[in-house]
Amino acid sequence: MAEQRNGPRAERAHRTREFDAFVAGAAGRLLHTATLLTAETRTRNPYAQTLLTAALAHTYAVWERLRDEDPYELTRRDLAARFARTAWRHHGGRGGVLSALLPQERLVVVLRLYEGVAEEQVAALLGLPEARVRAVHARAVATLRAGRDSTGKPAGRTAA
Amino acid sequence: MSRYEDKEAAVRRLLDTPHPPVPGHLAGTAAERGSRLLRRHRAVRRAAWTLFALALLAFVLWASVAQPWEAPAAETTPPFDGL
Numbered sequence: 001m002a003e004q005r006n007g008p009r010a011e012r013a014h015r016t017r018e019f020d021a022f023v024a025g026a027a028g029r030l031l032h033t034a035t036l037l038t039a040e041t042r043t044r045n046p047y048a049q050t051l052l053t054a055a056l057a058h059t060y061a062v063w064e065r066l067r068d069e070d071p072y073e074l075t076r077r078d079l080a081a082r083f084a085r086t087a088w089r090h091h092g093g094r095g096g097v098l099s100a101l102l103p104q105e106r107l108v109v110v111l112r113l114y115e116g117v118a119e120e121q122v123a124a125l126l127g128l129p130e131a132r133v134r135a136v137h138a139r140a141v142a143t144l145r146a147g148r149d150s151t152g153k154p155a156g157r158t159a160a
Numbered sequence: 161m162s163r164y165e166d167k168e169a170a171v172r173r174l175l176d177t178p179h180p181p182v183p184g185h186l187a188g189t190a191a192e193r194g195s196r197l198l199r200r201h202r203a204v205r206r207a208a209w210t211l212f213a214l215a216l217l218a219f220v221l222w223a224s225v226a227q228p229w230e231a232p233a234a235e236t237t238p239p240f241d242g243l
Contacts, residue, residue, distance in 0.1 A: 016191055023187035028179035035180050042180040049183065053190050060194025061201065097174055113168060114175040141164075144171050 019060050026072050027052070030079065036110045037083045037103075039096035047089075055079040076115060080107060080125055100147045105140035112137055 034048035035041075055078040059071055066074065087103035098106045107126065111117040112133075119137075123130045 012195070019191055019194075020187050023190065027182040027186060031182055031186075032177075032179040036175060042177070045180055048180075049186065053186060053193065056186070056190035057193035057197055060191050061197040063194075097177070109171065110175065113172045138164075141167050141171050144174065145167050 015060075015063050019063055022059075022071050023056060026075070027056075030055075030072075030075060033076065033110060033115060034079055034083075036096060036098055036114060037079075037106050039094055039099045039101070039106060041095045044094075047094075051079055051082055051086075055082055076117075077125060080111060083107060084126060098144075100143055101140050105136055105143070108133055108136045109140045109144075 031045070031048060031052055034052045035045040038045065038047040038051065040046075040048050055075050058078050059075045062074070063071070083103070084107060087107075098109065101109065104126075108122060111122045111125070112119065117125075119130055119133055123133045126133070128136075
């Protein structure tokens, strides 16, 4: 890999290197998030991969204009928005742990509990009032617990 | 810890499973698509600026010819009953 100092090509190579480093570090976690959203399984997640590729392509396109913004956060936001737009295609679960939930419930649960995004940020991201996000979250948690209890797992209190 | 937080923690554990394996082509495909996106954005921006410059030029030319700020010449001449 010869260093080339001829304007746009060197710039592009530099950007690609930085981007590759970012993807190498973040793709595993982001793909896990995407797979939880689409309710696919760990080994078979074509929709999640498509979503993540599109979100990462967007991040690559704005890479030069990222000032103090965290590329991970940007990609996560784009991923969530993309999923929200196309959620009707991912309606039914495909065997993931969140298959029992609706797409919007999955979005709220994953952003709140897995990604640890604050409630008001989730509300802003989805364009919903905070009270609604809280309600969806509570319903989703209840559904998940009920599902677990009915499949013979120990009830919430005992799981420590 | 409240009952609700207990449940939240249980769901959090449910979500915290090992990450799926990342296909090797993912970064390359994303970079490829990203650079295509970038090229398209640049082309659109360039076209918009070109259009804007052309419109501005057309306006300046028209204005310098038509001079719409000049009061229009009187259409009728006031009657002049000479002497």
